[in-house]
Amino acid sequence: MTKLNEIIGIIKDKASQSKAAILSNRATLSLLRATSHDPSTPPNHHNLSTLLSSADGPRSSASAAISILLHRLHSTHSSAVALKCLLAAHHVIRYGTFILQDQLSTAYPCSRGGRNYLNLSYFRDKSTPTSWELSSWVRWYAHHIENILFASRTLGSFFLAPTASPVREKKEERVSSLTNGDLLRELDSLVTLLEGIATKPNQNNNINGDYFNKNKLVDEVVGLVEEDAVMAVSEVSVRVKEFKERMGLLSFGEGVELVCMLKRLEECRDEIVACSLSVVVTEKGGGKRFWESVRELKEVAGKNVLCTEEEGKRVGRSQRRTESERFLDGKVVLINSVDLVRFPSSRFF
Numbered sequence: 001m002t003k004l005n006e007i008i009g010i011i012k013d014k015a016s017q018s019k020a021a022i023l024s025n026r027a028t029l030s031l032l033r034a035t036s037h038d039p040s041t042p043p044n045h046h047n048l049s050t051l052l053s054s055a056d057g058p059r060s061s062a063s064a065a066i067s068i069l070l071h072r073l074h075s076t077h078s079s080a081v082a083l084k085c086l087l088a089a090h091h092v093i094r095y096g097t098f099i100l101q102d103q104l105s106t107a108y109p110c111s112r113g114g115r116n117y118l119n120l121s122y123f124r125d126k127s128t129p130t131s132w133e134l135s136s137w138v139r140w141y142a143h144h145i146e147n148i149l150f151a152s153r154t155l156g157s158f159f160l161a162p163t164a165s166p167v168r169e170k171k172e173e174r175v176s177s178l179t180n181g182d183l184l185r186e187l188d189s190l191v192t193l194l195e196g197i198a199t200k201p202n203q204n205n206n207i208n209g210d211y212f213n214k215n216k217l218v219d220e221v222v223g224l225v226e227e228d229a230v231m232a233v234s235e236v237s238v239r240v241k242e243f244k245e246r247m248g249l250l251s252f253g254e255g256v257e258l259v260c261m262l263k264r265l266e267e268c269r270d271e272i273v274a275c276s277l278s279v280v281v282t283e284k285g286g287g288k289r290f291w292e293s294v295r296e297l298k299e300v301a302g303k304n305v306l307c308t309e310e311e312g313k314r315v316g317r318s319q320r321r322t323e324s325e326r327f328l329d330g331k332v333v334l335i336n337s338v339d340l341v342r343f344p345s346s347r348f349f
Contacts, residue, residue: 027051027065030050030051031047031051031068031069032072033047034047034051034084034088035072035084036081039134039217041216042217042219042220043084043087043220048088048091052091052092052095052096052097052100055100062097062099066100069085069088069092070107073085073120077127078127078131079132079135079137080217082120082123082125083141086142086221087141087224090141090224093145093158094160094162094224098158101161105152105158117149118142118145120138121139121142122139123138134218136201137201137221140196140200143196144193144196144197144228147192148160151189151193154186155186155189160228160232168238171238172238172242175239176245180246180249181254183239184257184258186235186239187236187239188257188261190232190235190236191265193232194229194232194236194268194272197228197229198271198272199271200222203218203222229272233290236290240293240294240297243301250301252305252308252309258297262297263298266294269291
């Protein structure tokens, strides 16, 4: 049955590619070649590059290329084809032009109802045992792409693209200008991205011996996601440093939010290490310093939250000042200058 399905897949690939060649549709042909039914071979990088270059030019070309890609993704019942379509979308995020990235992002308008943009949470390919196993990778990888899109919208750019990565000093300058609320939202989206990465399917959960350890398609996907983890942790590091500068300027609610996010981040650590993800981040000295800074910030933020809570209990309703009590002998008594003008970062004091 498995051999029969492989033969059917090869026939489908040949027929689709022949039709696209006759119609002289360059984008469709390169996509079909990159997303064949072979469950073990990753897309040829030349075909992916051709797909990206076919979208160069006006916005209409980029829109057409993304439309073809998403139609292929949602119309297939093959886990191999779906996984390769997601890999192609990942390449758009990492290496595509701004117009191409924008078309991918706007294809799934952000809604408050959830983040399941790709609608692949229930994807199942029951045709073969191999396809069934690959289905779990499709669901996980689709969720990862969704988290990237959500985080990119929150940060205002496709931060995983090499061309969109400014030097650390410029990142810190941008982050220092954000309000506490915006900074918390950005950190939350990045922590969510890392949480999703940490739920990677078990590669040892194979079917035929060590099949998945030799599956080049899965290895290609895992390699790209590991690189994403390194870059995501770098973004988190910049925001952790900024929050250290703002410790005295966070409200009680903001402090509670920050502590909860840092706890989620620490809970991710063991899963990331166990999955052998982000080796640079977790094993080298820089990685150890990062996790130490996360722990230190969580402890300081937690103490501040407790102190604020205790102070609030001590101050009763009877001690609250009214507006009229602020004026004594015609002079205005300022309670605290920081109460009137609150800068986003304490480095400006």
